[in-house]
Amino acid sequence: MSYATTLNETHDPQLTSWVNSANEENCDFPIQNLPFAIFRRAGSNEAFRGGVAIGDQVLDLAAAKNSGYFSGIAQTALVQCDAPELNAFMAMGQTAWSALRLALSQALRSGADAESKLAGCLIAQDDVEYQLPCRIGDYTDFYTSIYHATSVGKLFRPDNPLLPNYKWVPIGYHGRSSSIEVSGSDFKRPKGQIKAPDASEPVLSACKRLDYEMEVGIYIGEGNQLGDIIDIDQADKHVFGFCLFNDWSARDIQGWEYQPLGPFLAKNFASTVSPWIVTNEALAPFRCAWQRDAAEPQPLGYLESEQNRQNGAFDIQLEVQLETAQMREAGQPASHLSLSSFRHSYWTVAQMVAHHTINGCNLQPGDMFGSGTQSGPTHEEAGSMLELSIGGKQKIELDNGETRTFLEDGDTVIMRGWCQKEGAKRIGFGEVVATILAAD
Amino acid sequence: MSYATTLNETHDPQLTSWVNSANEENCDFPIQNLPFAIFRRAGSNEAFRGGVAIGDQVLDLAAAKNSGYFSGIAQTALVQCDAPELNAFMAMGQTAWSALRLALSQALRSGADAESKLAGCLIAQDDVEYQLPCRIGDYTDFYTSIYHATSVGKLFRPDNPLLPNYKWVPIGYHGRSSSIEVSGSDFKRPKGQIKAPDASEPVLSACKRLDYEMEVGIYIGEGNQLGDIIDIDQADKHVFGFCLFNDWSARDIQGWEYQPLGPFLAKNFASTVSPWIVTNEALAPFRCAWQRDAAEPQPLGYLESEQNRQNGAFDIQLEVQLETAQMREAGQPASHLSLSSFRHSYWTVAQMVAHHTINGCNLQPGDMFGSGTQSGPTHEEAGSMLELSIGGKQKIELDNGETRTFLEDGDTVIMRGWCQKEGAKRIGFGEVVATILAAD
Known part of the structure; x- marks a missing residue:
């Protein structure tokens, strides 16, 4: 233990x-x-x-x-x-x-x-x-919700939604540190290259498919030396704590740019963290078992441990609400969009740490991991508008009668998180909030 | 001007x-x-x-x-x-x-x-x-050699080597800052998940296809505020200088992990820079015209400028040599592997800066760009062993009779760079050197 x-x-x-x-x-x-x-x-x-x-x-x-x-x-x-x-x-x-x-x-x-x-x-x-609570040297975004990976995969690659490596590799990629800001930092809708499906050439345009991503942020405390591997059962010693993380995404820019080296300008215009870091120790009561169905591929040795199976997962509830400019003017409450839990993650935090360092990569104090969008198994648990609107094809109804497929200027996205269960005191993460400003 | x-x-x-x-x-x-x-x-x-x-x-x-x-x-x-x-x-x-x-x-x-x-x-x-000459907050790796992109594309995606976005988008992705070290920092061969083409499952193994990548590193000087775009004709004000950059790559790990979010553990175990930053100003005599054939797609407006066409490119010669343990023991000179020039780059440094900030992404003093592997039009100008050995299928003959397809333990890779032309004083970059140590 x-x-x-x-x-x-x-x-x-x-x-x-x-x-x-x-x-x-x-x-x-x-x-x-x-x-x-x-x-x-x-x-x-x-x-x-x-x-x-x-x-x-x-x-x-x-x-x-x-x-x-x-x-x-x-x-x-x-x-x-x-x-x-x-x-x-x-x-x-x-x-x-x-x-x-x-x-x-x-x-x-x-x-x-x-x-x-x-x-x-x-x-x-x-x-x-x-x-920001710390200088984030490097930021790595994982992709740990198999429900998100499958839904998004269907939209970007209809014939090949979940790639063969997904169930073996805790897929991750490096993101941009400089554009991570703290809750309350509004930002301009990004511009970028967009190519319509029926167009022969791309154009420069303000993003038309701006989205949020509901993620958990994980802060590294103690680091490791370059060349040293962190064993899965030692990972907790290196995890300082957790925050809420909104990894804003420009879906139209992403669709055109992301092959073969991954998302770049579709992500690095802004990411927003909640101000508070809830410590790993504070979350001890809300750990839960991590399971991998017997019919699924079982983790390779460096990603496997009894301790990780017993309590490697975290039952952190994540909720997203949308407050439009119209709601704000009318004094109406924000409208609920998503509710899910980090416990659905296909890979645990300890597996992320073990995987990230298996090649000797050095983690440093203050580095951050994003969990990837935490979508759960049902449609209501989808952690992005891309999923909720089924790739923009289905309008999302808001409480005040407005609809959205993606975010509009003036929209404020509010993420909250908390842990709650019988026999433990409920603890919260506070919130992460930001508003979309018009492009220049 | x-x-x-x-x-x-x-x-x-x-x-x-x-x-x-x-x-x-x-x-x-x-x-x-x-x-x-x-x-x-x-x-x-x-x-x-x-x-x-x-x-x-x-x-x-x-x-x-x-x-x-x-x-x-x-x-x-x-x-x-x-x-x-x-x-x-x-x-x-x-x-x-x-x-x-x-x-x-x-x-x-x-x-x-x-x-x-x-x-x-x-x-x-x-x-x-x-x-390291500076704290590298964020490191972005571009992919600006169309010769490299085409050769590597053939190996990873035989039916689809050069993706449709390549000629429009200066493709880049975020890399790892923490594992960038200065010349002379040896490192252990990385371990990672590898899946043989005929295997049904991956295994954890020491990398068997370890490679170098011959790149130019570009250091950002003055930054920009989040949300502000750097115009292509203002890019030079933000470029402090250049170095040699070896972006070591584990090709077998890369092949299995890189879809859909790009290379991760295949790259972040080590990158090595030369100690000296040659300033942008020092390179003025070695700028040259940047051309895009009329038959090719022409750059979108934010990537286009007369100044960039006139002298956006840099004629920096890049050479790689390999010194094996056997050569070292026998006192034999290192063996030549590659020689090419940064002038072959499909995109210029100014285009990289303009593209990176078109969405408002903020660059900070000390940030680094990698140019991507600088392979030229001929086979001898290939900037990686993956290309020189045609995906490991053809042995590379060394001067002392040894052969290689990829790097072996004890191999030392030496990169040098220089600029030389009539009417200007030759200037050099020094060298970047590192030796592969055995995996644990």
Whole structure:
């Protein structure tokens, strides 16, 4: 059993906090969660620094470091969190992550003697702004939903939807780091080469098939040296935590450009992450078994382990809502589009780590994996509009009577995520939000 | 005419230096070159800092900064070069790059009064070690040789070698930054999933078809904001310089994994750059016309410009040699494998920049593009063993009687590059070298 799968006192569902908002029903950030972000007071010129969410507050880790309350490894970890990026803290490894989590859990609990020292370190989430939680050196996007791969494959390659390697290889490719931004960063509809099916030549055009992709983001903590392989059963030591990830996609640009070397401009104009990183340790109660039907190809040895079969999967609920400009003006609520779970993933996070390093590729603190679009087995669980609209052929009905096949200018996409089950405290991921601006 | 295409006094072929080795015939680093690297004395614990090559010496830019000789923009630029990575200098833009180049050219010329102040700032290249010249945030690999794309296409897709998008889209994909290392960094043969053509299932194996790729690396200097497009005629302002780039490839892993999202583990185990960045400005004399036959598709507007047609291409000679363990033991010279030129590229650097940003993707100082394997029109100009051995079917004869189809353990691949023509001083890129170690 690794630290990341073992329940400890920080997971106790009975724990409450002296920060009262953390104890409210359906709060994303109860004391069992304790996710990390980089923040400062909104509109200020303060230095960005690390923070931990508790209820509707941010615990300022720079202030906590100076509070005199913490000591030992936890205090050493806080020193690393007083920085505009969490890379150094992420590089410290799980002993430090766990020590800080335990210390914060104990300090924020109801009745803790820390309240007098730490109350002044809280800032309302409503009053802060975020930036990326770390410097993302390399970003790799996987393709782990077989339901997504099959649906999309049907659209791009009707005669050959699921390629023969899919059930053997955790397919992934390198994405663009520079254009990953934090929730709230709106962006312009991209332009690119598009070739209509009946046209003889491509044209330069604003994208007409702009889509979201509902993904889980996975942050690497401790890295590995070039040439060193990470064993599947050691993968958890290298996984710092998880976020929500919207990997915006220009389907028409993608269709024309993607062969033979994969998607490029169809993806690298923008990707958006939620500000909070929910730690691997916080998700321990929501791990579940990973199964591969006996009739399917079984994983090669480096992707196989008993531990991975027992609890390699994560039951993270993912939801997408769409708020159109018309809804916003009319004060109408956003319309539901998708709901699925990361537990449907064909490959686990540990398998992604083991696969990524089997050739000796080095992962570094702050690197990010995208899970790939997390579509589930039913149509309602599709994690993109490409799938929901069946390649743009079927209109998606919104609650206010509008319809969409792909995203229009002014549309705001809202992704939320949470984990919930009997016997555990519900924890949330917050949200990732961005709005499509018109092309120049 | 942009600064990068205008000849100025720094290009004068008559210039000589008081560093005598710079004046020798066939010297890679005459005073007309002045390339940048990050270095320190070999085996020391000195701080890595910027250096400029002159003859067989490195001008220590940290020492030059402190010499009291330089002033104005050049001195400001030197301050940025006194750092373990050149990103801040690269971000300063072409006014600063040109000012420093001119000041260094004047200071290092025969008869300059700087000799007494700067002679002490020189360190023999034989006595230094290098690291990457900058932090490479994102690395994009293009695919700009139509000869390479056609030859490789034939091997991977016999019925469909050159895809319909090739002549319209400067095809590129994102590569791995973390595993790019500087010349001299040996690496282990990668392992990965391989499926033999007649096998029903893949196996995990050490790569059996390990290859080099002879590429030009292009470093971005000044970046662009997310959402901003770089016009093709402004591209030169964003291109800091060029290096030699060996993008090692595991052909058997590639064949099995690359569909539908492109190469991944087949490439990201190692890439190797030469230590020296030859600046865009230094290459001005070696620009040449870029042509697209009238019978071929003409570029879309954003990829088209008169300036690009006039001098968008670069005549950079690229050569690969192979030194086997047996040659090394016997003291035999390395054996010639490939010789070609970057002028054969189907797309220019300016077209790569314009294409990469047409969707608003942001480039950042220190980002690198690979040109893609630079194979020329004839078989002898093929830039990879995959092509030279026709997919492994034909043995490559080496000078000492050995043969190869792909690389073996102990093989050292040496790439060199240079520019040479009537009326200009020959300038060189130095070399990029690495040796294949056995898999674990």
